[in-house]
Amino acid sequence: MAAFHALIRAHARVVRMLEAELETEQGLSLPAYEVLAHLSEAPDRRRRMTELASFAILTPSGLTRLVDKLVRDGLVERQRCGTDARVVYAALTDAGFARLVAAYPTHLRGVRTHLIDRLAPEQLDAIAEALGPFTDDPLAHDAVPPGDCL
Amino acid sequence: MAAFHALIRAHARVVRMLEAELETEQGLSLPAYEVLAHLSEAPDRRRRMTELASFAILTPSGLTRLVDKLVRDGLVERQRCGTDARVVYAALTDAGFARLVAAYPTHLRGVRTHLIDRLAPEQLDAIAEALGPFTDDPLAHDAVPPGDCL
DNA sequence: CCGGAATACTTGCGCTCGCAACCTTCTTGG
DNA sequence: CCAAGAAGGTTGCGAGCGCAAGTATTCCGG
Numbered sequence: 001m002a003a004f005h006a007l008i009r010a011h012a013r014v015v016r017m018l019e020a021e022l023e024t025e026q027g028l029s030l031p032a033y034e035v036l037a038h039l040s041e042a043p044d045r046r047r048r049m050t051e052l053a054s055f056a057i058l059t060p061s062g063l064t065r066l067v068d069k070l071v072r073d074g075l076v077e078r079q080r081c082g083t084d085a086r087v088v089y090a091a092l093t094d095a096g097f098a099r100l101v102a103a104y105p106t107h108l109r110g111v112r113t114h115l116i117d118r119l120a121p122e123q124l125d126a127i128a129e130a131l132g133p134f135t136d137d138p139l140a141h142d143a144v145p146p147g148d149c150l
Numbered sequence: 151m152a153a154f155h156a157l158i159r160a161h162a163r164v165v166r167m168l169e170a171e172l173e174t175e176q177g178l179s180l181p182a183y184e185v186l187a188h189l190s191e192a193p194d195r196r197r198r199m200t201e202l203a204s205f206a207i208l209t210p211s212g213l214t215r216l217v218d219k220l221v222r223d224g225l226v227e228r229q230r231c232g233t234d235a236r237v238v239y240a241a242l243t244d245a246g247f248a249r250l251v252a253a254y255p256t257h258l259r260g261v262r263t264h265l266i267d268r269l270a271p272e273q274l275d276a277i278a279e280a281l282g283p284f285t286d287d288p289l290a291h292d293a294v295p296p297g298d299c300l
Numbered sequence: 301c302c303g304g305a306a307t308a309c310t311t312g313c314g315c316t317c318g319c320a321a322c323c324t325t326c327t328t329g330g
Numbered sequence: 331c332c333a334a335g336a337a338g339g340t341t342g343c344g345a346g347c348g349c350a351a352g353t354a355t356t357c358c359g360g
Contacts, residue, residue, distance in 0.1 A: 003274040006281035057162040123280040124153040130273040131156035
């Protein structure tokens, strides 16, 4: 139970500081940064909305609105799928990638100063190992043909 | 960095499930539960707003609104301090305590099934030890005379 | 080939909450 | 004793986001 309390309080503090820095220095919210970063690592720099949502911290509806905003800002664009008209891809634009690159140092520095520097390396490993499995649950990575859409 | 991602994702998942259960079964949000629980452990079952906020996951303004709601629901009441007219205490009412007692099993079960049962005991210890220090920072527990108010 | 179930996303609605500004009440230096 | 500033809470405002319902498309049993 102590672990639970530590988890939610540490999360609140670290995230609050990161968000403040990222917002004032780069004009990006943390969820927005996470989405951009995740897209940048994806093949063709794009992902289906559902993938993005299950990976991300957001519900589908939250993701839709966030992507709306990113599209308005010209950082991502929506692409439709040729073989299944239901699915939508969010694709990183060049401007979005540039924005991500610009924001990366701020984010990295924040994570360092607020989290990494305050823990021993073996503690970081322990956290990653213990909490990592919570990430993978939802989708068992079904084989979705990646290149079947324009 | 893996630790950071694991932290925010695990937090999102665990908290989302807990909130859903607590809300549907007991009609309490997780922050509300946390405030009630913290008050129940305090001397005279009351705390200053500032203490509550720095301990809690909320900013002062967020806490004000949450306490507003809890007062409307009759679960806490505001008390003024005789020696310093600026400070406000939030005090747990009997109804609030009863509500907390009723909600306790739901919360405990949730934390168990969604967090504790999924980790080894030594992992829980590691998390508590690593993330615990983040909780204590903000206030160094200055000596505030506890009994100086009605 | 067709109608119902399932899937992928989107929107209406409402609540929560953070920031900045504000008011009130102590405290402190002159 | 009286400003000037600090400290404790509260509010105006607006952004973010979850839930449930809605729309569009695909899948599947008969």
